[in-house]
Amino acid sequence: MNILRTLGVTLALSLAFTAATTRAADVPAHFDPQGKPPSTFTLEIRDRLKAELPFSDKRDFDEAKKGFIAEPPYKQIMADAGNVAWDMGSYQWLLSGQDFASIHPSLQRQAVLNMAYGLYEVVPGRVYQVRGYDLANISFIKGDTGWIVFDPLTAAETARAALKFINEKLGERPVVGVVYSHSHGDHFGGVRGVVDEADVVSGKVMVIAPEGFMDAAISENVFAGTAMNRRLQWQYAVLLQRNPFGHVDQSIGKNVAAGNSGLIPPNRIIGKNIEEITLDGVKMVFQDVSDTEAPVEMNTYFPQFKALWASELVTNTIHNIYTLRGAAVRNALNWSKEINETLYKFGEAEVMFASHSWPRWGNERIKEVLRVQRDAYANLNNQTLHYVNQGVTINEIHNVYQVPKSLQQSWAARSYHGDVQNNVRGVVNRFIGHFDGNPVNLIPLSPQDSAPLYVEMMGGSDRIIAKGKELAAQGKYLQATEILNKLVFAEPRNMPARQLLADVYEQLGYQAESTSVRNTFLQGAFELRNGMPGGVPPRSTGPDVVRAMSTEQWLDFLGISMDPKKAEGMRHTVNLVTPDNGEKYAIELENATLTNIKGFLAPKPDLTITVNRSDLNRVMMGVASFDQLAQEGKASLDGDRTIIGKLRDLMVTFTPDFEILPGTAPTQRQVPPGRSFALPASGLIQTD
Numbered sequence: 001m002n003i004l005r006t007l008g009v010t011l012a013l014s015l016a017f018t019a020a021t022t023r024a025a026d027v028p029a030h031f032d033p034q035g036k037p038p039s040t041f042t043l044e045i046r047d048r049l050k051a052e053l054p055f056s057d058k059r060d061f062d063e064a065k066k067g068f069i070a071e072p073p074y075k076q077i078m079a080d081a082g083n084v085a086w087d088m089g090s091y092q093w094l095l096s097g098q099d100f101a102s103i104h105p106s107l108q109r110q111a112v113l114n115m116a117y118g119l120y121e122v123v124p125g126r127v128y129q130v131r132g133y134d135l136a137n138i139s140f141i142k143g144d145t146g147w148i149v150f151d152p153l154t155a156a157e158t159a160r161a162a163l164k165f166i167n168e169k170l171g172e173r174p175v176v177g178v179v180y181s182h183s184h185g186d187h188f189g190g191v192r193g194v195v196d197e198a199d200v201v202s203g204k205v206m207v208i209a210p211e212g213f214m215d216a217a218i219s220e221n222v223f224a225g226t227a228m229n230r231r232l233q234w235q236y237a238v239l240l241q242r243n244p245f246g247h248v249d250q251s252i253g254k255n256v257a258a259g260n261s262g263l264i265p266p267n268r269i270i271g272k273n274i275e276e277i278t279l280d281g282v283k284m285v286f287q288d289v290s291d292t293e294a295p296v297e298m299n300t301y302f303p304q305f306k307a308l309w310a311s312e313l314v315t316n317t318i319h320n321i322y323t324l325r326g327a328a329v330r331n332a333l334n335w336s337k338e339i340n341e342t343l344y345k346f347g348e349a350e351v352m353f354a355s356h357s358w359p360r361w362g363n364e365r366i367k368e369v370l371r372v373q374r375d376a377y378a379n380l381n382n383q384t385l386h387y388v389n390q391g392v393t394i395n396e397i398h399n400v401y402q403v404p405k406s407l408q409q410s411w412a413a414r415s416y417h418g419d420v421q422n423n424v425r426g427v428v429n430r431f432i433g434h435f436d437g438n439p440v441n442l443i444p445l446s447p448q449d450s451a452p453l454y455v456e457m458m459g460g461s462d463r464i465i466a467k468g469k470e471l472a473a474q475g476k477y478l479q480a481t482e483i484l485n486k487l488v489f490a491e492p493r494n495m496p497a498r499q500l501l502a503d504v505y506e507q508l509g510y511q512a513e514s515t516s517v518r519n520t521f522l523q524g525a526f527e528l529r530n531g532m533p534g535g536v537p538p539r540s541t542g543p544d545v546v547r548a549m550s551t552e553q554w555l556d557f558l559g560i561s562m563d564p565k566k567a568e569g570m571r572h573t574v575n576l577v578t579p580d581n582g583e584k585y586a587i588e589l590e591n592a593t594l595t596n597i598k599g600f601l602a603p604k605p606d607l608t609i610t611v612n613r614s615d616l617n618r619v620m621m622g623v624a625s626f627d628q629l630a631q632e633g634k635a636s637l638d639g640d641r642t643i644i645g646k647l648r649d650l651m652v653t654f655t656p657d658f659e660i661l662p663g664t665a666p667t668q669r670q671v672p673p674g675r676s677f678a679l680p681a682s683g684l685i686q687t688d
């Protein structure tokens, strides 16, 4: 609600409700006046699943409640900027005890489990978690004198609130250490809420991270960051109402907190496959599990407590091999192998807890979950390639692949974050790419060019709509999307076509078990009906991110930001020297392409820029120009200074507001002129 209000989205979101007054009778109605209830086909699927899935296995509910200490007296956490950073109150209707026909029954179960909110004890007297304060959990290990914090959430505000809450309940203790399990923003972004950077620099607080952490935290998201940001709006449905017909969950938590994200560089790096540290009396054995959920990641075993911290390697869902926001396809086979190594190395564990979801207790239970997920990931890899080697293509594999029956009956092997069908397509893409071997797909028409031909051959809009209605009335939703999508691309302003396609998308959303798929269909329906929500909040690229980015990454990014059409015929050579870190770069613009090479200088440059990297940060943030730095005596510009202006005029500023479905932008989109070497304002830190 608050996010939408901030965004100025003027929808008929009339059904306000508060946590305090939510009763079964108050369960919100559809937030969109054009929205539809689930169809009889959707209800039939729901009833079948309720009979087929192992709902009698309620161990997750016991585990999610175990160790509960206290819930805070508030449901909202405010951001320093004044907006609501976090709002558990917006999901209270999930606790009404009611069955929601517009939510896949397995997803509703997960969404209720993720309502855990407050302080929980994991190992008596030693290990605690605050859950429901952000997408991830924040974990606290009690040392001899203070807390060791595992994964300080996305935002300083939520992390700070969690630390305050545990200190209130269990006694004030200083934070003596922080562990970043991996390079995703929901695991480090809130660090400034629990420690002061000065204490990290002085060594008073140890910040531990896996080798390659700083590079991975930034580099995974720089080059396609704006596209990922726009697509994240769909995958996480951040702009959709929290409602049984809208956003219900994000599978590994409710959603992402909207606050201040930062990054304090670690001062202790874990570089070995197995490495041990004792900090404040707590012995921690780190296990490298990189190239799985994140490029760099590590588990931690606490032999004193027989407690295994499974980072995000093992949570209570099958994860993204291919994440719909867009990212390089992950390594499902290695993911399985790392879980297997965890099983064989730390199989004695009596409790397993993680950066998302709830813990598992008892050695047999832990081994059961590890085995189930080990096999689920290996099966995604192996079964997919088994069929690929028999000619099944990326366009078919999702209709061929089947999760083994025994895994279908295990809650720990269900896909709420990842989606089975898109994960197996991801595996195909990882190994043999997007091409299916059919020459027709070597040079496909763009959807806008293909659609009018189809519409003409199908006999025009009226016939397609009639057939679309007929298919929808039979519950043949995928067939209906096939033809209605062509019509919408051919006639973006054809509202009856858009409404019908939206209705069909909505049913597919209701039927989805994966939040990523549900949100994508429901966001699609929303934008077809109402157009794109305006005023996406700018996520600033703060100084922490800029500082963490290498000069080479920034120069590579300028090569992406440059308008290649404007650069035709231009030729310049620039040397960049940054004395404070001893780096130098030869930069060339030629053939409408901007390249750079680290460690070299061009022999006859048109311009040489000498500036400390610490000052260059201001140019990268867009708060100073090279000329300004030169005037301040912080940069020397030797040669043809006009080149800077010429290069700057080539730059385009990317914003995450492009159309995904045609005709949904309120007005013709203008690509804003850049005239800056700044990094994009859209967030460069991404979550899972």
Ligand SMILES: [Zn+2]
Binding pocket: 136, 184, 186, 187, 252, 312, 355, 356, 687, 688
């Ligand atoms: Zn995460």
